[in-house]
Amino acid sequence: MKHLSIDIETYSSVDIGKAGAYRYAQSEDFEVLLFAYKADETPTEVVDLASGEVIPDEIVNALRDPAVTKHAYNAAFEWYCLNRAGLETPIEQWECTMVHGLYCGYPAGLEAIGKAIGLPEDKQKLATGKALIRYFCSPCKPTKSNGGRVRNLPVHAPEKWKLFVDYNRQDVETEYAIQQRLNRFPMPESEWEAWREDIRMNADGVRVDTQLIEGALMLDSESKSRLLCTAREIAGLDNPNSSPQMLSWLKSQGVEADDLQKATVAKLLDREDLPEQVRQVLRIRQQLSRTSVKKYVAMQTALGEGDRIRGLLQFYGAGRSGRWAGRLVQCQNLPRNYISTLDSARELVRAKNYDGVKMIYGDVSDTLSQLIRTAFVPSEGGKLIVSDFSAIEARVIAWLAKEDWVLDVFRSGGDIYCATASQMFGVPVEKHGVNGELRQKGKVATLALGYQGGANALIAMGALNMGIPEEELPDIVAKWRNANPRIRQMWYDFESAAVETVRTGETHQVYGITFRTEADLLYGQFFLTVELPSGRKLFYCKPYLKENQFGKSAVHHMGINQNTRKWEETSTYGGKLVENVVQAIARDCLEVTLERVRVAGYRVVMHIHDEIVIDARADQYLKDVNAIFAEPIPWAPGLPLNGDGFESPYYKKD
Structure with missing residues (x-):
């Protein structure tokens, strides 16, 4: 057998x-x-x-x-x-x-x-x-x-x-x-080994602070009870959570609203002419509608032996790129923390001190939300070492396209957002210095435009929230593309390679990436495959050419629609292919680094995006982990990598 x-x-x-x-x-x-x-x-x-x-x-x-x-x-x-x-x-x-x-x-x-x-x-x-x-x-x-x-x-x-x-x-x-x-389409042995390490990590789990979780759940219940009482007193409603009741009350106060969705409430609160009692009630509704504290419930439900939560990550859970996906607590999507006194806030919550949290921090719900990350803690007597790849996708896309000025910035330890703004606008840009106001535009452009996106991509990345006027967005797009001609050209070269590979069945190689068609005649399987520098492949099922919404011949294939979550026809284009490849290469860099960190004797308990979380002993140090992050990747010669992070008695956003 x-x-x-x-x-x-x-x-x-x-x-x-x-x-x-x-x-x-x-x-x-x-x-x-x-x-x-x-x-x-x-x-x-x-x-x-x-x-x-x-x-x-x-x-x-x-x-x-x-x-x-x-x-x-x-x-x-x-x-x-x-x-x-x-x-x-x-x-x-x-x-x-x-x-x-x-x-x-x-x-x-x-x-x-x-x-x-x-x-x-x-x-x-x-x-x-x-x-x-x-x-x-x-x-x-x-x-x-x-x-x-x-x-x-x-x-x-x-x-x-x-x-x-x-x-x-x-x-x-x-x-x-x-x-x-x-x-008939074997998975590389390196991927099987990575999967097995992932199972070991998930089975080991990560320790959580049960006292903090219990305190947070109690304070959340107390907060909601008090908020509801206050809302009832102000508005005279039986159930302030009822949208029909609330909309009717708003109308009686001279405030018209079609719904009470998050964005609608936020827009109403921006009004300067809003009656004060309406403002109070809407703020209460905002706090009551926060769902982030549900993660404490998820933690408590999943809590297993040794006060550890297991199974937080799904190997190959994130579609095309092969990245990990979050499960249970969804640690890939945790609220940020910006409280400067996290230690004090944690101790107040652990002590179930509602009045203390309310007096010092004001918004109890928001405070509990910010403390969710800190529920992840090391084993007794240890510490967490958290290190991540700095601007990994910006590094990979520049390395792949040979956009040398970007690589030079990373190799010299420069600020990529300042350098990008300087390249875009033709003036020196320094953080908190000369032309410093342009850095924000360089930042949003770097984050949003690498995958052929336009003004809408900038908006999705938060450009308007950063105070950038909408009418300036097309100019930012044009300037970024002019500053990054090799990346721009790579979109079109990837698209051409994919289309020609499907059209002719011939293999095409661009930027060290190999496009092929692979078939299994016995079972009728047919793929467009994209081989990465690591040797791993990305698969596009049943590819064929058809005009897209812009009247251009494009590669269509079967895949999971990200909106409907159904298996159906979808199409791709140059920028999307570049995004798939860049994110996949970044993922492979993480996989290599995870293995190196484990071989060096560190206990990895979870990783979030490009960040590794280590349950460390007292005699293990961040600088040594960061040095592992900076080691060259054999199949990516010349790719400048860098690790940055912190040591802490609990997890947080540094």
């Missing part, structure tokens, strides 16, 4: 959707109900553990045999659950069909990829599964008709259980059929 495909069905009273798979499997009542397996090409078997059956010795031995590769769809779940159940196997022996599918540009979800990859009907995931999982895998509500039980067992619905066994068997067949198709 060389390969073993596995799918399990499990029970736990913990809500896996809210708490995550690791906390789910740590529940005292967790158990494996069904164990389906396919040894090489033999028929799939199901072991009904819930009914007393036992996994054959041959399969138990295969699970522990390093020569047998274990496969599953979302293998991290099977691996962790089986280890918790006593069937221990190291992650080195596993491969994940879901991750392989994501690598090849397909959607996540066994049913979704089955349809996208074109599985025949008899190999696709059975649609009956969700209802059966709800019935057997989660607690049930006690009723008179079910005898007051809180869990459904096989004996309670034998016919449903038989269907559940068939469903379990079919999942293995579906996973195996997908695996056979994906194997």
Whole structure:
């Protein structure tokens, strides 16, 4: 036996959707109900553990045999659950069909990829599964008709259980059929190793300050209760959270509003003629509508053994680039902190001192929001070392396009925003110095315009909020493009290479990036692939040429629509291709650095965008980590990298 495909069905009273798979499997009542397996090409078997059956010795031995590769769809779940159940196997022996599918540009979800990859009907995931999982895998509500039980067992619905066994068997067949198709487009071994390290990190988890979380939740409840009382007193409303009641009251105060969405309320508060009592009530509504404190609830729900939260990151979760995506607490999207006295604020919240927080900081809800990051803490007696790549995308795009003046700024340690503004406007620009007011324009241009964006990209990056008049935006776009001619040319060269590759089937290489078409005639798979300097590839499924909205021949392909989240036709263009490649290269730089940091003996507990968070010992130091960030990448000669960060007793935005 060389390969073993596995799918399990499990029970736990913990809500896996809210708490995550690791906390789910740590529940005292967790158990494996069904164990389906396919040894090489033999028929799939199901072991009904819930009914007393036992996994054959041959399969138990295969699970522990390093020569047998274990496969599953979302293998991290099977691996962790089986280890918790006593069937221990190291992650080195596993491969994940879901991750392989994501690598090849397909959607996540066994049913979704089955349809996208074109599985025949008899190999696709059975649609009956969700209802059966709800019935057997989660607690049930006690009723008179079910005898007051809180869990459904096989004996309670034998016919449903038989269907559940068939469903379990079919999942293995579906996973195996997908695996056979994906194997024709192998994932590099370096990516498998990165995935395994990611699983180890997720299973280790990051420690959180439970006292801070408890204090924040209590203060939030107290704050909302007091705010509602104040709003009732001012407006005389039964429920100030009711939009119809609030809109009616505003109208009675001479203030017209179509809705009470966040932007509408903010616009109303900008009015100078707003009656003071209306201003008070709208500010209260703003505070009540804040959702950021929900992250404390998410932390508490996902909290597992050792006061650690596990499973915060999803490998290859961010679409085309292959970047990581946030899960559970969504640590990739945490509120910023700007309080200068974080230590004091944290201690007041940990002490559940509502009056102290209110007196010193005013807005309790905003203060709690700013402290969310600080809930992540090191192990007892340690510290956090946080280091990130400085302006990584700006460095990568300049390196790729050979925009030498930008690279020179980075190599000399200069301020890229000042240098960009100087290049754009033809005058010296110094931060807080001569022509310093132009730095803001250089900053927003650097952040927004690298991927062929125009005035709308500047607006999306916050140009108007920075005080830049809208009428100046087209000029900023033109000046940035003139200052970066090589980057501008790279958009058109990428687009031409992609179009010609799809049109002719011939391979094209530009800027060290290789465009190919790759096909699997047996299963009807066809891709445009883009090979990166690291050797990793980006996959665009079923590419073809068609006129785009501008009447220009463009590459169209199947992919996840970022707005609808559906698998459907989408198109791409030069700037978008450059964005995919630049972000993917930046991701690969992070992957290399993560491995170097781990090899050097550091305990990485999470990473956020281009930032690595280390649960460090007292004798480990930031300067040594930063030095690792600055080490050259073998496949990116000449790319200037730099690490910057801080040491802290808790996580924060420095």
